[in-house]
Amino acid sequence: MSKHSKIILLSSFLSLIVSIYTEYVKHKMHEDKDYIPVCDINEYKCSKVMTSEYSVGFGLTFLPECLQLSNSLYGIVFYIIMIAISLSDNIIVVEIQLFLASISSWLSIYLAYVLYYIIQDVCIFCVLIYVLNFITVIVTYKKYNCLKSKKTKRH
Numbered sequence: 001m002s003k004h005s006k007i008i009l010l011s012s013f014l015s016l017i018v019s020i021y022t023e024y025v026k027h028k029m030h031e032d033k034d035y036i037p038v039c040d041i042n043e044y045k046c047s048k049v050m051t052s053e054y055s056v057g058f059g060l061t062f063l064p065e066c067l068q069l070s071n072s073l074y075g076i077v078f079y080i081i082m083i084a085i086s087l088s089d090n091i092i093v094v095e096i097q098l099f100l101a102s103i104s105s106w107l108s109i110y111l112a113y114v115l116y117y118i119i120q121d122v123c124i125f126c127v128l129i130y131v132l133n134f135i136t137v138i139v140t141y142k143k144y145n146c147l148k149s150k151k152t153k154r155h
Contacts (some may be wrong), residue, residue: 004143012082019075046123101137
């Protein structure tokens with residue numbers, strides 16, 4: 001396994017853990033109105049972010065109700081896919097992974113904007129996911145370039 005694959009695997013695994021935790025927090029807050037998550041630190045309230053209308057459907061409030069699932073649920077599925085395909089060095093699979101990683105980075109930019117300017121809060125776990133998404137897209141791009149240059153050298 002290449003060093004790029006290992007970094008993508010680690011980044012995706014950490015993102016999966018954070019997504020699972022945020023989904024747990026959302027359920028716990030729904031069950032127990034007095035529950036205070038670990039990520040509520042001083043004036044930074046991840047609970048405010050996780051209960052906002054932007055915490056579902058990628059924050060795209062115009063999406064139909066059937067797509068208004070929790071962002072953390074989407075994240076869990078997404079990071080499982082990223083973990084599975086990070087094990088491949090097939091150029092087509094890596095192109096798909098780069099496409100998916102790019103989309104997640106663009107969504108991270110949008111959600112960071114929503115977090116800071118609309119919700120006006122900071123969620124440490126959200127920011128961690130954004131950083132991990134950017135690491136993943138950069139490393140996936142490097143992996144793609146390495147595979148592409150190896151393919152070019154063989155021809």
